[in-house]
Amino acid sequence: MNIGTASDRAGLPAKTIRYYEDIGLLAPQRLDNGYRDYSTADVHRLRFLQRSRSLGFSVEECRQLLSLYGDSGRESAEVKAIAETKLAEIERKIVELKGLHGVLSHLVANCHGDGRPECPILDELAGETH
Amino acid sequence: MNIGTASDRAGLPAKTIRYYEDIGLLAPQRLDNGYRDYSTADVHRLRFLQRSRSLGFSVEECRQLLSLYGDSGRESAEVKAIAETKLAEIERKIVELKGLHGVLSHLVANCHGDGRPECPILDELAGETH
DNA sequence: GATAATCCTTCCAGTCACTGGAAGGTCAAG
DNA sequence: CTTGACCTTCCAGTGACTGGAAGGATTATC
Known part of the structure; x- marks a missing residue:
């Protein structure tokens, strides 16, 4: 899915999503035309980021939470x-x-x-x- | 008085005081050696800034307040x-x-x-x- | 099929209110 | 006379985006 759709689903501006990619929070696939292609898992991560940011976690804290989120062996x-x-x-x-x-x-x-x-x-x- | 003394009296880091000068909040005299020379009135303005900033006013709001502060015809x-x-x-x-x-x-x-x-x-x- | 509108890309700059640091000049004490 | 503290300017970085320009891709309309 394109960034616009992912933006709607995640509740984050496209600009912010690209920024999150810049700082290494997620890396969607790319299509042949260079467009970003978001999976539903990517959208989950974006929603996770949106929620944790709105709860007052810093981006660095979100990075930690996100790494724990995807880690089945987490404590x-x-x-x-x-x-x-x-x-x-x-x-x-x-x-x-x-x-x-x-x-x-x-x-x-x-x-x-x-x-x-x-x-x-x-x-x-x-x-x-x- | 030098910036270090003004800094102590106003409760603001020297860096911040220079920054306030950069953005046009105050302009102390200069000595022949190029050092800034703060009057007690300058220190009052700095203390005013320190207090209003710590009360949550933005720098632009402080600028407004400061202009009213010095204005005897203010309302x-x-x-x-x-x-x-x-x-x-x-x-x-x-x-x-x-x-x-x-x-x-x-x-x-x-x-x-x-x-x-x-x-x-x-x-x-x-x-x-x- | 042409055209216009919308969407996408990257890159650069700006926001706010400082803060850090480098490179160098000045001054007071021992 | 040297050491160390203090001062100067300037440049760059912070956090978390946001705005905008320039240009390519796609979609809708005529």
Whole structure:
């Protein structure tokens, strides 16, 4: 199947699929006319990539997961460890964002936001208060 | 003051400060020997940048905020609007991350993580279940 | 059969916000 | 007077794509 069809099936832009090939994540067959020819197994790999990327795994992590995916002798402990590390990162990011949210919402609440120049948001950013 | 001192005072790497100059965020004086010479006002601007960047504003947003910062005729409504937009983005990101967290923690909980190859995490990523 | 629209190819450049490193000039201490 | 820390510029790389140009292949329409 052509890249356009594979793109539709995998939910990834053709550009991204070619990029994944560039960096060695998959290598479809080629037809006589030079077109890439994706098998259903290729599409599975692409869907795998789409899902794991959207779950926040980096491309390098996806590469590891993908190699485990195709390895019937794999140990699930490896996969679980990668997922647990990623889970901890997500938790950390949520905490950070909540902190940002607290500071910013405080500032927004205290800014009258009218035509006057006084603005506690800028004061805070400048470090003039506290 | 030299860039090293400004770096310490602003809490930004010297590399980053030079980069900010490259993209036109500030332009310190130069000494006869070619060294950059930062005033305390420059350091204030740098601290402003450090704080607003760490609060999740993009460099372009920081540029806007910085121009309002130095503008005594500014209207705080502009600043408040930028901050509110950013606040909404942060909220959206938190929701997304919580969703990711839910999916991943479910998968981790269901993966026995021993030496056997069975692994619901990979099954999920492959789209084999559900 | 000609033509137009769509799809495919490769390659180069740009994004964002830095970061690393090389090559070389300047300055303060011992 | 040399060592080492600091400064300069410039070039290249990061991550994960994305945009676009130039050109070949295929498909649909007239």
